Every structure is written in structure tokens, then in C-alpha cells.
Amino acid sequence: MNSLFYQKNSSRNIGDKVFTSLSLICVVIAILPLIFLVTYILIKGGAQITPELFTLEPNPPGDDLDAGGINPALIGTLIITTIASIIAIPVGVGGGIYLAEYSKGGPFSRFIRFGVNVLAGVPSIIAGVFIYSLVVSTKILFGSMYSGLAGGMALSILMLPTVIKTTDEGLKLVPNELRYASLGVGASMYTTILKITLPSAFRSIATGVVLGIARAAGETAPLIFTALFSYYYITGFGDLFYEMGSLAVLIYNFALEPYDAQNKLAWAASFILVLSILSVNIFSRILAAFTEKTKRV
Amino acid sequence: MEEKLALFKNRKRFGIEKNIDIIFKNTALVLSSFVAIILLGIVLVVFFQSFESFSRYGLKFLVTSEWNPVKDEYGAFTAIYGTLLTSFLSLLITIPLGVGTAIFITEDFVPKLFREIIGSFVELLAAIPSVVLGLWAIFVMEPFFRAFFVFLHNFFGWFPLFSTEPTGRNSLLAILILVVMLLPIVTSIARDSLNQVPKKLRNASYGIGASRWKTIFSVILPAALSGIMAGVLLALGRAMGETMAVTMIIGNSNAFSWSLLSPGYTIASMLANQFGEADGSQVSSLFYAAFVLMILSLVVNIFAQWLVKKFSLKY
Amino acid sequence: MIKNTKKAQKNNILSLEDVSISYGKFEAVKNIFCNFKKGDITSLIGPSGCGKSTVLRSLNRMNDLIPNCSLKGTVLFDGTNIYDKRVDPVEVRRRIGMVFQQPNPFPKSIYENIAFGARINGFVGDIDDLVELSLKKAALWDECKDKLNDSGYSLSGGQQQRLCIARTIAIEPEIILMDEPCSALDPISTLKIEETMHELKKNYTIIIVTHNMQQALRVSDMTAFFNAIEYEDGDGGKVGYLAEFNSTKKIFSSPKEKTTQEYISGKFG
Ligand SMILES: Nc1ncnc2c1ncn2[C@@H]1O[C@H](COP(=O)(O)OP(=O)(O)OP(=O)(O)O)[C@@H](O)[C@H]1O
Numbered sequence: 078m079n080s081l082f083y084q085k086n087s088s089r090n091i092g093d094k095v096f097t098s099l100s101l102i103c104v105v106i107a108i109l110p111l112i113f114l115v116t117y118i119l120i121k122g123g124a125q126i127t128p129e130l131f132t133l134e135p136n137p138p139g140d141d142l143d144a145g146g147i148n149p150a151l152i153g154t155l156i157i158t159t160i161a162s163i164i165a166i167p168v169g170v171g172g173g174i175y176l177a178e179y180s181k182g183g184p185f186s187r188f189i190r191f192g193v194n195v196l197a198g199v200p201s202i203i204a205g206v207f208i209y210s211l212v213v214s215t216k217i218l219f220g221s222m223y224s225g226l227a228g229g230m231a232l233s234i235l236m237l238p239t240v241i242k243t244t245d246e247g248l249k250l251v252p253n254e255l256r257y258a259s260l261g262v263g264a265s266m267y268t269t270i271l272k273i274t275l276p277s278a279f280r281s282i283a284t285g286v287v288l289g290i291a292r293a294a295g296e297t298a299p300l301i302f303t304a305l306f307s308y309y310y311i312t313g314f315g316d317l318f319y320e321m322g323s324l325a326v327l328i329y330n331f332a333l334e335p336y337d338a339q340n341k342l343a344w345a346a347s348f349i350l351v352l353s354i355l356s357v358n359i360f361s362r363i364l365a366a367f368t369e370k371t372k373r374v
Numbered sequence: 375m376e377e378k379l380a381l382f383k384n385r386k387r388f389g390i391e392k393n394i395d396i397i398f399k400n401t402a403l404v405l406s407s408f409v410a411i412i413l414l415g416i417v418l419v420v421f422f423q424s425f426e427s428f429s430r431y432g433l434k435f436l437v438t439s440e441w442n443p444v445k446d447e448y449g450a451f452t453a454i455y456g457t458l459l460t461s462f463l464s465l466l467i468t469i470p471l472g473v474g475t476a477i478f479i480t481e482d483f484v485p486k487l488f489r490e491i492i493g494s495f496v497e498l499l500a501a502i503p504s505v506v507l508g509l510w511a512i513f514v515m516e517p518f519f520r521a522f523f524v525f526l527h528n529f530f531g532w533f534p535l536f537s538t539e540p541t542g543r544n545s546l547l548a549i550l551i552l553v554v555m556l557l558p559i560v561t562s563i564a565r566d567s568l569n570q571v572p573k574k575l576r577n578a579s580y581g582i583g584a585s586r587w588k589t590i591f592s593v594i595l596p597a598a599l600s601g602i603m604a605g606v607l608l609a610l611g612r613a614m615g616e617t618m619a620v621t622m623i624i625g626n627s628n629a630f631s632w633s634l635l636s637p638g639y640t641i642a643s644m645l646a647n648q649f650g651e652a653d654g655s656q657v658s659s660l661f662y663a664a665f666v667l668m669i670l671s672l673v674v675n676i677f678a679q680w681l682v683k684k685f686s687l688k689y
Numbered sequence: 690m691i692k693n694t695k696k697a698q699k700n701n702i703l704s705l706e707d708v709s710i711s712y713g714k715f716e717a718v719k720n721i722f723c724n725f726k727k728g729d730i731t732s733l734i735g736p737s738g739c740g741k742s743t744v745l746r747s748l749n750r751m752n753d754l755i756p757n758c759s760l761k762g763t764v765l766f767d768g769t770n771i772y773d774k775r776v777d778p779v780e781v782r783r784r785i786g787m788v789f790q791q792p793n794p795f796p797k798s799i800y801e802n803i804a805f806g807a808r809i810n811g812f813v814g815d816i817d818d819l820v821e822l823s824l825k826k827a828a829l830w831d832e833c834k835d836k837l838n839d840s841g842y843s844l845s846g847g848q849q850q851r852l853c854i855a856r857t858i859a860i861e862p863e864i865i866l867m868d869e870p871c872s873a874l875d876p877i878s879t880l881k882i883e884e885t886m887h888e889l890k891k892n893y894t895i896i897i898v899t900h901n902m903q904q905a906l907r908v909s910d911m912t913a914f915f916n917a918i919e920y921e922d923g924d925g926g927k928v929g930y931l932a933e934f935n936s937t938k939k940i941f942s943s944p945k946e947k948t949t950q951e952y953i954s955g956k957f958g
């Protein structure tokens with residue numbers, strides 16, 4: 078007899094149970110290594126943090142037991158990411174403005190949006206190869222080959238799609254009524270964009286851009302044959318035209334060294350990199366969640 | 375009123391303002407075309423740099439695995455095979471895990487807060503630089519799996535994929551670290567696609583008495599399929615182009631082997647390893663390999679975009 | 690006869706001559722002839738979708754902002770065709786202001802909402818005075834004089850709409866276009882805005898779209914009734930046209946067209 082009561086042993090209910098457990102297992106398998114990974118990096122890397130780490134140059138690998146610090150790499154990462162931002166942000170924001178504010182969904186903008194997505198999918202090492210043949214091997218930058226500047230250019234190629242996309246999407250979220258309001262009182266298009274639409278979209282664009290910068294800061298592949306690496310302090314503006322270290326490349330180089338001291342430096346650099354990237358991410362998420370609620374007030 | 379109007383001294387837009395407007399627009403136009411220029415530049419540069427090698431080795435380059443700078447013999451089969459093998463196998467593992475996780479966090483098995491924590495945690499992990507994953511793979515994953523690999527070889531050694539003694543760095547480890555990398559991507563895209571399935575579809579299925587998992591398999595997953603597919607393709611593109619983590623753990627050997635337990639190569643890791651020190655026709659051959667990688671990832675990406683477009687028209 | 694039309698034209702601040710407007714291939718309104726007299730309040734009424742907003746937006750080239758919207762014919766403002774290639778739409782909008790259906794204040798302070806437009810229009814006087822004067826004209830001053838630095842969004846819907854009116858009159862346009870300015874408002878705010886319009890009438894020409902017959906009757910001197918008919922080829926699409934244009938009194942007391950009669954008595958729309 079059919080009953081409406083829950084039947085524990087019906088094949089349907091058993092099947093449901095099995096699949097529910099399976100999906101739970103998926104979560105566990107997916108999440109556990111990730112938790113393990115993060116805690117391990119934070120603990121193992123955190124243990125290596127000393128004040129000298131931030132001030133010293135790394136010692137060249139060898140029997141030397143003291144590995145030194147990561148100062149040049151830390152500063153190098155800051156400089157290279159700044160260069161990348163200086164290139165990618167104006168180009169990306171400008172391009173995003175064109176897509177969202179001027180192009181009226183015609184073939185040109187569809188083509189560019191498509192290109193943005195394709196560029197975002199280009200392997201990062203290809204960006205490195207590209208800048209290598211364009212800048213490094215031609216010595217086009219005042220005769221210098223490997224340089225922080227070249228590294229920044231390679232990174233900017235990776236940042237560009239993110240910046241354009243967030244600008245485009247951020248501006249598209251601004252209600253058209255605001256544009257009409259501004260144009261309706263006789264504002265020029267550029268005034269409308271600079272004074273009304275961009276400020277309205279500022280937070281979402283800024284969040285996206287900052288996340289893009291954070292991601293770029295950890296990119297290694299584009300740097301290994303553009304900025305290369307350097308053991309020495311960055312002392313002046315001229316150093317932009319020479320090999321420049323970065324946390325990411327330091328991790329790569331020192332992870333492969335057979336010496337424990339260098340490996341430890343790699344862990345320390347990972348700790349700093351991961352901690353900064355994660356905090357930027359978490360912070361911007363909180364900010365985004367917060368502004369979602371307080372929008373339009 | 376007349377006298378007040380006089381206060382609007384410069385009501386007329388002067389030439390300068392009109393010009394600023396035009397300059398502003400055209401600057402934005404030029405900046406937006408940079409994307410196309412860079413993309414085109416990349417394709418052209420890589421193509422022309424690889425031309426010498428292409429004309430010398432032709433398509434033979436793709437199917438031979440000799441890589442000998444001394445004899446000037448180049449073939450990228452090992453690297454191409456490695457690229458395809460590692461990316462497809464890692465996806466094969468990632469898809470069920472990622473989609474399963476996505477289902478778990480879009481259904482109401484556990485409270486919403488809990489699901490959101492899992493979801494954003496997974497997404498956060500996408501932000502971890504791959505070089506750090508590589509470091510972790512070398513020092514944590516490899517020792518962890520060492521015994522397991524020996525076991526694999528001892529019991530399944532008859533199977534070609536496990537036919538060699540495990541080495542410290544090998545293709546299987548590269549596949550596993552790729553899984554860790556791809557999981558966040560697949561999970562978050564699958565979750566978004568599942569969330570986009572209209573509620574009414576689900577209710578319709580429940581309405582005719584289907585159980586939860588019957589509904590998931592026969593209604594929800596099919597509806598989200600193309601979105602998930604697009605996500606999987608994007609992940610595939612990422613896997614093929616992924617450099618650092620793979621380079622650090624795959625062992626970097628050009629000797630071809632069927633076994634996953636022996637060192638391998640991918641195009642990206644070959645570039646990372648050799649590009650800095652290469653000269654002569656080796657450079658051109660590396661560019662040839664880079665060109666192959668670029669085409670592979672372009673095809674996958676364009677296909678993914680096509681799917682996304684098709685998908686977004688549906689709802 | 691010729692003299693007569695000349696004289697009539699002198700009074701006409703804005704005239705539509707055989708205007709047709711399309712969105713892509715779809716023709717929204719067709720063959721509109723219509724003259725708006727200086728100093729008048731003119732209502733545009735008609736059933737939903739007949740193209741009132743479309744026509745209104747065409748009067749200060751707001752339609753330019755809608756992709757693939759195109760206009761045939763001439764719109765004469767002060768004797769100039771504003772669709773002439775040499776005309777700068779931004780200048781047109783400086784002289785013909787617009788208040789929209791949904792209140793759309795800038796995400797700035799109340800003060801800045803008004804100052805923004807004035808500044809970009811090259812206002813050289815005392816902005817504080819202008820803000821006060823405009824808010825007073827829009828009957829909003831008393832309600833917000835103590836919180837000029839609060840966000841425009843902190844106001845109620847009706848207040849926001851009056852802020853938008855204040856913002857528009859602050860730039861002293863010659864004509865003010867209003868697209869259903871009261872549709873989102875309660876009766877009290879509506880009355881306030883109507884009072885504002887009566888006040889403004891002394892200095893401005895106003896063209897207002899409204900679905901509210903009473904409002905048209907109360908505020909306007911002239912009324913244009915728009916209607917839409919099926920395409921002749923009958924594929925279900927409708928095209929709008931100007932069915933009747935006359936003084937408000939005549940339209941509401943003795944309309945010439947049967948459809949006008951039916952519309953104002955609420956038989957359709
Ligand atoms: N941006 C647009 N793109 C395409 N078609 C449009 C657009 N705006 C309006 N239309 C079409 O033009 C016709 C006239 O629309 P309009 O908004 O002018 O009507 P309306 O008389 O103002 O209606 P309502 O009283 O509902 O506001 C309608 O058929 C509408 O679908």
C-alpha cells in the first residue's frame with residue numbers, strides 16, 4: 078500500500094542519501110586541501126618572519142647558512158606592480174569608458190569586448206614572451222635588456238583585461254537616468270562621465286582594479302624573462318632599467334634551490350605575498366558587501 | 375528674468391569645451407583599441423618569431439620529441455602531449471569535485487551562512503599565486519603522496535600510466551596541483567550557473583513529485599549545463615597555459631614516457647625553463663611551441679565565449 | 690495670409706514640421722506637425738505607447754542618447770532647425786531643459802544638485818542665491834533649507850522631483866520639458882508641483898506629458914492628443930500620430946475627433 082509517510086528504505090530515498098553524501102564528500106575533498114594549504118603557508122611562512130627579512134638583501138645560494146632578507150624583492154614587487162598599474166589603469170579605464178559610455182553596442186564594441194575576454198585567456202607566460210621579444214631582446218628601453226620596466230609592461234598586459242572589464246561593467250550599472258539628468262542640464266559628455274558616472278561607479282571599479290593589482294602582484298611567469306631577478310638593493314630611479322627582483326620570482330628561484338636557508342626565504346616571501354593578497358581580497362569583499370547595503374543613500 | 379539671464383555669461387559652449395569633448399571621446403576610443411592592438415601584436419610577434427622554425431620543421435615539429443640544441447633538432451611532441459594530458463586529466467578530476475561542491479553550496483543541505491563561507495573561501499583560493507602552489511607542491515604534496523605513488527606503481531604497474539618507478543617530481547603531481555588550482559574556478563562558475571537556473575523549473579519538478587536528486591540530475595544540471603561547460607573550458611584554458619606551479623613540480627624532462635609517475639613537460643614549463651638561456655634556432659623553436667600553446671588556448675577560449683553567449687541568450 | 694503665418698511663427702518658440710521618429714526599423718511616431726507657443730503650458734496626452742515621451746525627448750535631442758533612434762523632419766527652435774548638422778545638442782539642452790518621469794537627482798548634496806548645472810552653464814553670479822531662488826521657485830526651499838548639504842537621495846520622492854525641477858530652472862532654460870513629472874508622486878506633492886508650474890509659467894514655456902486628464906485641464910493652455918494606429922500593412926505594430934491639437938478648453942469641451950472624446954472620457958488608454 079502506498080503511504081505518504083517517509084519511507085527510509087525506498088530506493089528513491091536511499092539514492093538521494095547516497096548522492097547527498099557524495100556531494101558532501103566532494104566538498105570535503107575540495108575544501109580540506111585548500112584549508113591545509115592556507116594554514117600551512119601561513120604557519121610555515123609566518124615562522125620565518127624576522128625584522129631583518131625586510132631590510133636585508135638575499136645572500137646568493139651556497140653553503141652560507143644565513144640566507145639574508147627579501148628587501149629587494151619586496152620593493153621590486155611594489156615597483157613592478159606600480160608600473161603595471163600606471164600603464165594598465167589609464168588604458169583600461171579609458172577603454173572601459175569608451176565601451177560603456179560611447180559605443181552603442183555596435184560591432185566595434187562587440188569586437189573589443191570579445192578581444193578583452195580573449196586577452197584575459199592568453200597564458201601569462203605568452204605575455205612574458207611577447208614583451209621579451211618586443212622590449213628585452215630589442216633593447217628598446219635605452220639599451221637596457223632585462224628590467225623592472227619590462228616586467229611592469231608584461232604585468233600590465235595581464236591587468237588590462239581586468240581593468241577594462243570592471244570599468245565597463247561598473248559603468249553599465251550606473252542607471253541611465255543619471256546620465257540623462259546630467260546631459261539634460263546641458264553638461265558635455267566628458268563632464269557627465271568625469272563628474273557624474275565615474276564617481277558613481279567609483280567603488281565598484283576601484284574594487285575590481287585593486288583585486289586585479291593583487292592578482293598581478295603574484296604573477297611570476299611574465300617576469301622570469303622580463304624583469305629577471307636581482308639580489309641587490311634598489312637604490313635609485315636608474316635601477317628601473319636593470320634586472321629587478323620580485324617576491325614571486327624569488328619564490329620560484331629559491332624553491333628550486335637545494336639549500337634549506339633559501340627555501341625558508343621562499344616560504345617567508347610566500348607568507349607575505351599570500352597574506353597581502355588575501356587581506357586585499359577579504360577587505361574588498363567586506364567593503365563590497367557593505368556598500369551593497371548602503372547604496373543610494 | 376532678463377537681468378538674471380545676464381549672469382549666464384558663458385552659456386555658449388566655447389570651441390575649447392567642444393574640443394575637449396571630442397578629444398576625450400577619441401582618446402577613449404584609442405585606449406579601447408589598445409586591447410585589439412596588443413592581441414594582434416602578440417599573435418604577430420609570436421608567429422613571426424616562430425617562422426624560421428616553422429619553415430624548417432613544418433608540422434613534423436608537432437609529432438617528434440627530439441629536442442637537441444646541439445644537433446639543431448627540434449620537436450615539441452612531449453611538451454604538447456604533456457600540456458594536453460595534464461590539463462585534461464586534471465579537469466577530469468576537477469569537474470566532479472567542483473560541480474559536486476557547487477551543488478552542495480547551492481542546495482540547502484546546510485545553513486546559508488555555512489554555504490556562503492564555503493563559497494567565498496573557495497573563491498579566495500583562486501587568488502593564491504600559482505608560484506606559491508608550486509612551492510607547496512614541492513615541499514608538502516610530494517612527500518605526502520610519495521608512498522601512495524609507490525603503491526600505485528606496485529599494484530598497477532601493468533597499466534601504462536603507472537608503468538615507471540615514481541620520481542620525486544612527475545606529471546601526476548602536476549595534475550594534482552592543477553586540480554587544486556582549477557577547483558575554485560570550476561566551483562564558482564558552476565555555482566553561478568546553478569544559481570541562474572530559474573526557480574520555477576525546480577518547483578515544477580518538485581511539483582510532479584520528483585525527489586531532490588532526480589530534480590538536480592534531470593532538471594537543474596541540464597539547464598545549467600552550458601554555463602558549466604563554459605566554465606570548464608575557461609578552466610581548461612587556464613590549465614593549458616599554467617606555468618609556475620606545473621614547471622616547479624612536473625620534473626621538466628623532454629624524454630617521452632607514457633607513465634604519469636615519470637617527469638614530463640608542458641609547453642609553458644618548457645618556455646619557462648629554456649627561454650631565458652636559449653639562442654639561435656632554439657629561440658625560434660620555443661616561439662613555435664609558444665605559438666602552438668597560444669592557438670590551443672585561443673581556440674578553447676573562443677569556444678568558451680561562444681558558449682557563454684549562447685547560454686546568456688537562453689534566459 | 691502670409692503675414693498671418695509670419696506672425697504666428699513669431700509667437701511659436703518651437704515647431705515640429707513633419708517629424709517622424711524611428712527606433713531602428715520601427716517607426717514610433719509619424720508626420721507630426723505641431724507649434725508650441727511661447728509662454729504657454731502645453732500638455733501632451735494620449736494612450737500609453739503612442740509616442741509622447743518619444744516626441745518630448747526629440748525636442749531637446751535627448752533621443753540622441755538612445756542607440757538607433759533617428760528622426761526625420763524639422764524641429765524649429767527660435768527659427769533654427771535643432772537637427773541641423775551644425776547644431777550642438779549640448780547647447781540645445783542648455784536652452785531646453787528636461788524633467789524626467791522618475792526623479793533622478795545626482796548622488797550629491799541638495800546644494801550641489803543645483804550648483805552642478807549652473808556651473809557648467811557658466812553661471813557667474815552668487816551660487817548660494819541661485820540655489821535659494823531655484824528651490825523657492827520649485828516650492829522646496831522651506832522643506833530643505835536646513836539640510837542643503839544632505840544627499841539628494843535623502844529627500845522623499847516628491848521632494849526629489851521638485852529638486853529636479855529646481856535643478857532645471859536653475860539653468861534658466863527657455864523651455865522646460867516634463868515627462869510625467871507627477872506619476873510617481875502622491876496627490877499633495879502633485880499639487881505642489883502644479884503650483885510650481887503656474888509660478889514658472891510667467892517666465893518659461895512648459896511642455897508636459899501627462900496621463901492625468903485633470904492635471905492637463907488644470908495646468909495647460911494647449912493640449913495635444915496623440916494616438917496610435919495599427920500599421921496599414923497590419924503586422925500588429927502601431928505608429929503614433931498627433932490626432933488633435935487645440936486649446937485645452939476646446940479639447941476637453943468640444944473635441945473634433947471621436948477618439949479624443951473617447952480618450953478623455955476614459956473609454957481607452
Ligand atoms: N528606447 C527605445 N527603443 C525602442 N523602442 C522604443 C524606445 N522607447 C520607446 N520605444 C517605442 O516607441 C513607442 C513609443 O514609446 P513612448 O515611450 O514614446 O510612448 P509613451 O507615449 O511615452 O508611452 P507611456 O505613456 O507609456 O510613457 C513604443 O512603441 C515603444 O515601444
Ligand SMILES: [Mg+2]
Binds near residue numbers: 741742743
Ligand atoms: Mg512615456
